[in-house]
Amino acid sequence: MGCRIRAIALVCGLMSLLGLPAAMAAPNPAKLQLKSGSALVMDVNTGKTLYQKNPTQVRPIASLTKLMTALVVLDAKQNLSQTLTVDQNDRDNLKHTYSRVRFGTKVSRRDALHLALMSSENRMASALARHYPGGRAAFVRAMNNKARALGMRNTRYYDSTGLSTRNVSTAQDLAKLISVAYRQPLIRQFTQNDSMEMRFSNPSYSLMFNNTNPLVKNPDWDVRLSKTGYTDEAGRCLLMRAKPDRQELAIVLLNSVGKRTPIGDANRIRKWLKS
Template identity: 55%
Template structure:
């Protein structure tokens, strides 16, 4: 692919993708986001109100943990059963930092809460390992569930999301959020603002906070939430939230900057209310250009092969 062709593709990608059925009051061109990919969908009707590069396959980071929760709950494993954290769990997350002590125990339901609200990676790893058949069987169930939900461009390789090989699209993740919000445990656990977990063997306590400030400070009416971050994935956020009386599914992938998903959420809210979402920083625009160029170059290389 020549540089001219890549430049042309970038120019086409940079303009927001128009969602069918939008009127002038909610023109997608009036909503700029710092996220590379996004979807805003009416949770009740399924109507897509806004979409931006919704089918671009990207790493999803800890958004993976939403599927982890669904697989655990679908299996109807006892939530009051104690799970012991092991060195195998530490190895599964490449010895990534965790405050949880090896060999300590916590009820499965509370482990699930920590994975969802605070994105505790060791908790997600332990949930996968303590599944019948172990992690391989667990990951197989994750991918089977994705297929059942019609998530055609989604693939899982672990239960925590620390691998960049866990990939999806904004369109697929909108389906995931809509399905996950029907589980009362997921809505409860993922929207817990703060929580103290009481471990045993040995006995100790750890305080956790929700990784979504909109939930932690109760700024929005959020029914389901999950954040994610990896270098390869950028800042990610999915939510089901009530905005001005309307239940919405919101997916934002690969946001520029630590607080960008919060800024994008605010821009979406203003756009829905007034038709004007405001603007984003020039650095965020440049970030998106680079990400799109990398994506296109990768596609061009794959097509040559």
């Protein structure tokens, strides 16, 4: 036993001389004070939950819904080059949110998916569901079937945009969604893009779209997947898989008050992990 202890001490000493970090205990969860109503932080490589706050509380999830929307579209293996038309049926009659996308706009399924994920464009998410075999009703059934298959027991979907307050989930369930969504290269790619100009040919116009998560522009965060959401009922929400400071994390933040609160909480998590 004495030899083993001396060997461990020698290894730790060598690591210190070489500037390599020795194994450290996980930070104390009591020292992390987040403003989000529910939260979960997981080490992706070990699968260990580092922090959780109200992880099983069911809450509205707003546009976090669109990650499941994307999974259903990709699972169906629909032609991503097919042209979809955004029309009056894609108007938001629930929250009456504004969209710069004009009715009559024609767009490829791929571009609609891109804008729904990167910029949380509601009309695009609506059009994706309308152009699904069987229409919106079949699309929503597929969303709920997928949730059940993933073991998301406390998750329910009623529309593809997240505008419905009946779209609900938990931090624990959404951590499972992050894991599955990450396996889709297009979802990773589209949610990492910080901005893009979209040119529409019919009618002819162009618009600049930005990512709704400002952390994708910060190379120190090394964001690999993200999705934001907001309604009055859901508060500010953020799902993210990122690798700040060489530790890959899955982060779920729900029901934050204040536009910058999820970003503030994410930075608090990062500071806490360094402590």
